[in-house]
Amino acid sequence: MSEGASCLFINLIKPLKRESINSDMCVFCVLRVLSGRVPSGLRLHPDKQHLIYPLGCTVILRSISDDKQEFLHGHTNNVCCLSVSRSGTYIASGQINFLGFKTTVFIWDYAQRSVYAELVLHKAKVESLAFSPNDKYLVSLGGQDDDSIVVWNIETKQAICGSTATSHVARHCLVVQYSNTDDNVFVSAGSGTLRVWELDVANRKIRPTECKLGKLQRNIKCVEISNDDQFLFCGTTSGDILKVNLRTGLLSDFGPVKAKHSLGVSVLRVMESGDLLVGSGSGVLTLCSKTNFKMLQSIQLEKGVTSITIKDTGQQFFVGTEAGLIYRMSSDDFKAEVVFTSHTSAVKDVVMPFGTSELFATCSDDDIRLWHIDKPKELLRIPVPNMTCNALDFMIDGHSLISAWNDCKIRAFGPETGRLMFTINDAHKMGVTAIAGTRDCKRIVSGGGDGQVRVWELLPHCHRLVEIMKEHKATVSSLKIKSNDKECVTASVDGTCIVWDLERFVGLQRMIANTVFRAMCYHPEEHQIITSGTDRKIAYWDVYDGSIIRELEGSQSGAINAMHITKDGGYFVTGGDDRVVRVWSYMEGVVTHVGIAQGGSITSMKICSNNRILVTTSADGAIMQWKFPHPPSS
Incomplete structure (x- = not known):
């Protein structure tokens, strides 16, 4: 990724009541590059200059x-x-909605980067979309709870006609694909169904013709039509490919007979030569012959292949996988080059090393990753399969990265090599949920799902449990240590924040609110803390007597899950389920800037020490870097 990547979204600023909002906050980099679970979610625009993905x-x-x-x-x-x-x-995109509620198809004007039309008829989910070859019509397929196909007139933005997608309740349609030459012909396919549809605009009807596959019983996952509209190629869960005559609906051929594609064929693309690019659920990408489906070349990629998009005349193409990776490949040498990488699930935490603004680390299911800020790319991946890392912290000396895991363990890694330095087993009975290291690098304080706060001493070749502090009744969600290492503050989902004495191991103050606390920060002067949670409030608390000083309305909808404060204490940032990043003046208690770009609930955020960059993470696996709008005070 280049450091020049930028996106100003001035028109997306949405002020809250009584807030003075500037419009110069921008996001310049997204490290989550692909939702790997969306079938054929990676697309190449016909201008060959832009990749498009959800x-x-x-x-x-x-x-x-x-x-x-x-x-x-x-x-x-x-x-x-x-x-x-x-x-x-045009670009068309469909979304999921709650069961029983209608869902929306958006048609976007590519040149204007704006909404052209909103189409609402399907319920719960839009399964698949396809444009007619001359941009006259859009066909949309509803999900299993909707089971309908609708044809839309793009010019009038109205539905022309519709029909049930399948002829039997046990069948389920998964994909629609338009003809390459005829605006009145499209195909639908899925579990036990393959149909060719003809559109009769004059009578506002669509009429299906069932394809005849003989004795073959197949569940079809993807469909591709040859450039001359002569044949359909269908990828199946059985791992073979069906070749069907589009005009007659008769099965022409199928294969391979023996060396089938493991875990099914998930995506197909027809090359300029007529040969097929085939992606499988096992992550194997294959170039198959157009005549007998013989495998000509193959390569193993990371996790299942979900998208293939062809560039140029078919020599170069991009491949997307369930691991959130995008590969660049060529049919000449069939070698894969990773061009973009990302987390594949919710990012739980982001941390930066003390005193530097060059690196940051993130954690999610299965792994921890280190990134470079100026030229955002993955520097190091630390995998821990089948486990979830809930929280991270860099020790101040920079020699170790400590992490909290749902398997009840604390793990420390070398940030340069990723080597496991030590493990604390059975650190908390219900998983470790929060962690921090002291400034002298001699102790670790951890919080767990059991509500306990534990203090660990790090010795040259071992570690020992110093003390267990029990007052919280539920999961510890946030933990911060005072700069003198003598006190810490913990926030819990039980609605309490407790200030602990780390020398006598007793609670000094308790702050109670009618909320589930999600995040908490010390003011740099450490006489106050700010908290946020499910009540959408931002509360200022006095550390010495536990009294509430100020309470702000932090969001119009949704919990506030994350917050961080600048090194000088002049500003802090918040984010949560409403997917909005807000920058606040600490003293005035007002929002100065708002940023909208996150596609999922914001889970964590950090401002780098020089106030140049803000990093935010979200539940959809995205990591975004923002140009922080306030320079550090002199």
Whole structure:
């Protein structure tokens, strides 16, 4: 990723009541690059200059040449399908919604980067979308609870007609694909169904023809139509490919017979030569012959292949996988180059080393990753399979990165090599949920799902438990240590914050609120703390007597899950379930800047020590870097 990647979103600033909002806050880099669970979610725009993919509730346009990113906002829930018109004029995206509620299809004007139309008919989920070859129509497929196909007139933004997608309740349609030459013909396929549909605009009807597969019983996951519209190629869960005559609906061929694709064929693309690029659920990408489906070349990628998009004349192409990776490949040598990488699930925490603004670390399911700020790329990955890291902290000497895990262990790694330095087993009975190291690097304080706070002493070749402090009744969600290492503050989902004496190991003050505390920060002068939680309030507390000093309305909707304060204490930032980043003046208690780009609930955030960069993470796996709007005070 280039350090010049930027995206100003002046038009996306949405002020709250009584807030004075400036419009110069911007996000310049997103490290979450692909929602790997969206089938064919990675698309190449016909201009061959932009990759298009969903990220939570957002659709991202990414320039291939300089990595600049632009964001299309409008969806209220996760985007689950995507299509780009043949001319490139339009992008269509559909979302998931709650069962029983209607869901929306957005048609975006690519040139204006704005909403062209909102189409609402399907319930719960939009399964698949496809544009007609001349951009006249859009066909949309509802999910299993909807089971309907609707054809839309793009010019009038109205539905022309619709029909149930399948003929039997036990069948389920998964994908629609339009003809390459005829605006009146499209195909639907899925579990036990393969149909060719003909659109009769004059009578506002669509008429299906069932394809005849003989004795074959297949569940189809993906469909690709040859450039001349002669054949359908269908990828199945059985790992073979069906070749069906589009005009007659008769099975022409199928294969491979023996060396089938493991875990099913998840995506197909027809090359310029007519050969097929085939992606499987096992992560194997194969180039297959157009005549007998013989495997000509293959390569193993990380996790299942979900997207293939072809560039140029078919020689170069991009591949997306369930691991959130995007590979660049060529049919000449069939070698894979990783161009973008990211977490694949919710990012739990982000931390920066003391006194530096060059690196940061994030944690999620299965791994910890280190990133470089100026040229954002993954420097190191520390995998711990089948485990979730809940919290991180750099020891101040920079020699170790300590981490809290859901398997009840504390693990420390070398930040340069990723080598495991030590493990504290059975640190907390219900998992370790919060962690911090003292400034003298001699102790670790941890909080757990059992509500306990434990102090550990680090010895040259071992560690020992110093004390257990029990007052919280539920999970410890946040933990901060005072700069003199003599006190710490813990926040819990039981609605209490407790100031602890780390010399006598007793509670000094208790702060109680009618909320589930999610985040907490010391003011740099350490005489006050600020807290946030599910009540959407930001509270200022006096550390010495536990009294509340001020309470602010922090959000109009959703819990506030994360906060951080600048080194000089002049400003702090908050973020939560409303996916909005807010910058606050600490003394005035007002919002100075608002940023909207996150596609999922914000889970953590950190301001670098020189106030240049703000890093935020979210539940959709995204890591975003923002240009912080306030320089440090002199």
